[in-house]
Amino acid sequence: MTTMPMAPDALEAALRAIGAERYHIHHPFHRLLHDGRCTRAQVQAWALNRYYYQAMIPVKDASLLARLPTPELRREWRRRIEDHDGVAGKPGGIERWIKLAEGVGLDRAMVESAGLILPQTRFAVDAYVHFVREKSVLEAIASSLTELFSPTIIAERVSGMIRNYDWIDEDTLAYFTPRLTQAPQDSDFALAYVKEHARTIDQQQAVLAALRFKCDVLWSQLDGLYLAYVSPGMIPPGAFVPA
Amino acid sequence: MTTMPMAPDALEAALRAIGAERYHIHHPFHRLLHDGRCTRAQVQAWALNRYYYQAMIPVKDASLLARLPTPELRREWRRRIEDHDGVAGKPGGIERWIKLAEGVGLDRAMVESAGLILPQTRFAVDAYVHFVREKSVLEAIASSLTELFSPTIIAERVSGMIRNYDWIDEDTLAYFTPRLTQAPQDSDFALAYVKEHARTIDQQQAVLAALRFKCDVLWSQLDGLYLAYVSPGMIPPGAFVPA
Numbered sequence: 001m002t003t004m005p006m007a008p009d010a011l012e013a014a015l016r017a018i019g020a021e022r023y024h025i026h027h028p029f030h031r032l033l034h035d036g037r038c039t040r041a042q043v044q045a046w047a048l049n050r051y052y053y054q055a056m057i058p059v060k061d062a063s064l065l066a067r068l069p070t071p072e073l074r075r076e077w078r079r080r081i082e083d084h085d086g087v088a089g090k091p092g093g094i095e096r097w098i099k100l101a102e103g104v105g106l107d108r109a110m111v112e113s114a115g116l117i118l119p120q121t122r123f124a125v126d127a128y129v130h131f132v133r134e135k136s137v138l139e140a141i142a143s144s145l146t147e148l149f150s151p152t153i154i155a156e157r158v159s160g161m162i163r164n165y166d167w168i169d170e171d172t173l174a175y176f177t178p179r180l181t182q183a184p185q186d187s188d189f190a191l192a193y194v195k196e197h198a199r200t201i202d203q204q205q206a207v208l209a210a211l212r213f214k215c216d217v218l219w220s221q222l223d224g225l226y227l228a229y230v231s232p233g234m235i236p237p238g239a240f241v242p243a
Numbered sequence: 244m245t246t247m248p249m250a251p252d253a254l255e256a257a258l259r260a261i262g263a264e265r266y267h268i269h270h271p272f273h274r275l276l277h278d279g280r281c282t283r284a285q286v287q288a289w290a291l292n293r294y295y296y297q298a299m300i301p302v303k304d305a306s307l308l309a310r311l312p313t314p315e316l317r318r319e320w321r322r323r324i325e326d327h328d329g330v331a332g333k334p335g336g337i338e339r340w341i342k343l344a345e346g347v348g349l350d351r352a353m354v355e356s357a358g359l360i361l362p363q364t365r366f367a368v369d370a371y372v373h374f375v376r377e378k379s380v381l382e383a384i385a386s387s388l389t390e391l392f393s394p395t396i397i398a399e400r401v402s403g404m405i406r407n408y409d410w411i412d413e414d415t416l417a418y419f420t421p422r423l424t425q426a427p428q429d430s431d432f433a434l435a436y437v438k439e440h441a442r443t444i445d446q447q448q449a450v451l452a453a454l455r456f457k458c459d460v461l462w463s464q465l466d467g468l469y470l471a472y473v474s475p476g477m478i479p480p481g482a483f484v485p486a
Contacts, residue, residue, distance in 0.1 A: 119459035123366040216362035
């Protein structure tokens with residue numbers, strides 16, 4: 001058992017070790033997607049389901065915003081909500097994700113309704129929203145730290161998808177371009193906050209558990225896509241059936 | 244679109260039609276389990292994961308109990324909690340499930356910690372707890388109506404498992420015996436309540452959605468077991484790895 005709190009840099013190393021093991025860059029569905037081995041129907045299922053995650057990100061950020069104690073912290077989290085919801089005349093991440101879904105052949109209204117997503121997607125994403133609502137501010141901030149690992153997965157995904165699918169172009173993947181600068185800005189802030197505020201053993205263990213939980217949220221979404229749309233192809237009752 | 248509320252019996256028929264399509268008796272994992280085509284490791288994974296569902300049932304019932312308006316309703320729901328948590332000298336469903344898990348070769352402390360369950364199990368079960376906590380009393384009661392269909396699945400499961408697995412005996416499956424009388428008592432009450440109180444179109448649609456949601460909760464748990472332990476055998480990081 002741990003008997004002394006870690007130094008902040010050791011905590012950072014422990015967080016990065018969790019990502020190295022559990023981040024969904026290691027999931028078979030990501031490999032298929034990136035390597036060009038997905039069918040168009042599988043890419044559609046991914047875009048449709050991932051939309052629900054995108055759509056709920058500002059909801060979870062808003063519930064954290066409502067609990068943050070200082071203007072500085074609230075400004076930081078308000079910026080995140082703006083990134084996803086947009087400002088007048090400048091579409092945010094949700095709108096850009098809809099463009100992606102339309103670009104791979106889905107109907108906007110069907111995507112926005114989220115009526116055909118996998119139950120597993122809904123349960124995993126809602127678990128994230130509830131986690132942020134119910135856990136400490138420190139744990140809620142720590143659960144955003146998967147963004148430490150997202151520039152790599154985004155770079156792989158965009159280059160792999162453009163190279164391997166002739167029906168996907170850079171415009172369709174425009175969602176990801178701003179994320180390459182937004183995500184590091186987000187994770188730099190969150191990492192500094194966590195390193196400063198997780199001082200006791202209990203706090204540090206809670207922070208590590210929060211990041212493991214969040215990796216599970218992302219991993220589970222790809223598990224659902226794999227079972228339903230790759231192998232063995234068991235689409236649950238009521239979920240999207242590709243044309 | 245529906246323009247008139249259904250008569251109570253038509254509502255019941257619509258509820259039963261949802262079960263006929265979506266209840267997890269139709270899931271491939273149930274068929275494997277019942278037909279004796281599961282390995283001991285797969286039965287262990289099922290018992291381990293299902294424990295978390297069993298353990299959270301009285302938690303969801305307690306959150307409903309706290310919102311029920313009359314002594315009559317609270318007595319009914321208190322009985323359900325007693326069924327699962329037991330009374331002094333008489334073990335409840337949770338304890339009987341642990342016996343089942345031990346009977347198929349699992350360690351009690353490992354099961355009780357729920358530390359090795361699939362994230363998908365946790366997300367699905369927690370979704371049920373949150374649903375009951377956050378939706379109307381009518382929807383919460385309606386979500387229990389999967390018990391309308393459970394005597395059949397229990398009968399299939401018990402007879403099939405005893406016939407097909409020589410390492411499982413009736414004592415190990417003692418969990419299920421009281422459920423054969425408790426479940427109909429529960430569902431008779433809940434069905435009568437729903438038929439009496441779901442009068443408007445909106446209420447009836449909400450009740451039907453609640454039952455669909457609950458079928459998804461049960462189905463998704465078997466999806467997770469299938470992907471991890473049957474095919475393609477993708478056990479997520481940190482979950483139970485059979486010996």
